[in-house]
Amino acid sequence: MGRQPCCDKVGLKQGPWTADEDKKLINFILTNGQCCWRAVPKLAGLLRCGKSCRLRWTNYLRPDLKRGLLSENEEKIVIDLHAQLGNRWSKIASHLPGRTDNEIKNHWNTHIKKKLKKMGIDPLTHKPLSSPQVIEKTTIFEPIKYRTNKTNEEFKQTTSIQSSTITEVAKDEQEDCEESKNIVDECQIIDFCTDEVPLIEPHEILLPTNNNILPPLPSPCLSSSTSNYDSSTSNQYFVQGTLHQHVPSIDWGSTSFDSTNYDNFEEGLWDNDDGFISNLNMLINDQYETEITTQMIQLLYPISTTTQE
């Protein structure tokens, strides 16, 4: 006898999510936080299995997600981390704030793989392909300076990529390296190299600065009678499923959801030290909840919602 399915699929909906379903899920999570996913569909009024709800939230609806293609610098980080970690997409994703494992995996399979092959590099081993091919000049493999405690020479000895390949394509691309370093500094993953891979916990990398790193509180769970979560507390935010107390400071600033401009949304979440936390705080704050849910729906479904009105 095999393992039981995660849920009884009879009568449950599958396939693409509708705006209405998204709205229900967003409303529920914003109101109650993430709890037992198995219970979520029933409590939220959804005809989905809990697993489907969790995936939809983590891969698409989470307010801290970035959208759009990975930037060149993000690609570089992905490639380098993949060389160290292999297909451990969730670990790789944990180094890229706002990106999901699914997104990175998809981007790897659809874009990066091709680029590497085109360059004559085996995407599996990160070594040159056996049959000689023309290696295009590219910015992907410049010296990766965010290995801050290593010189290029040391790096070349530790990387799986042939050093000649690296130096050849990289020597005149120094400026981008600084950008790459900055990106990674933001992610707080400096000071590691191929033989020592620090796996940063999500709560460490998602919070950009300062006093925002706070000890986690237990997640609220509707079905839990032992939880010490105080539902009357309004100054809270959750990051990666963990509810945190929050330093009171709500400043949406110039950021409002613009249903026609995803960049605006993204910028708003990340444009300053406090932006991300403040915005999440607002998402949890009761007085904004309905409005924000509506705006999130408009963001996700700009056309359908505007035409309905």
Next chain:
DNA sequence: AAATATTCCAACCGCCATCGG
């Protein structure tokens, strides 16, 4: 303009790890 091929990504599937009883 229509047919066909290709690309892309959201969603699903099944396995594994962890946790609690």
Next chain:
DNA sequence: CCCGATGGCGGTTGGAATATT
């Protein structure tokens, strides 16, 4: 220690969108 429930992860797929013929 065992077992079931649950969440997390990586591989795969279906189908919409786009490109090509």
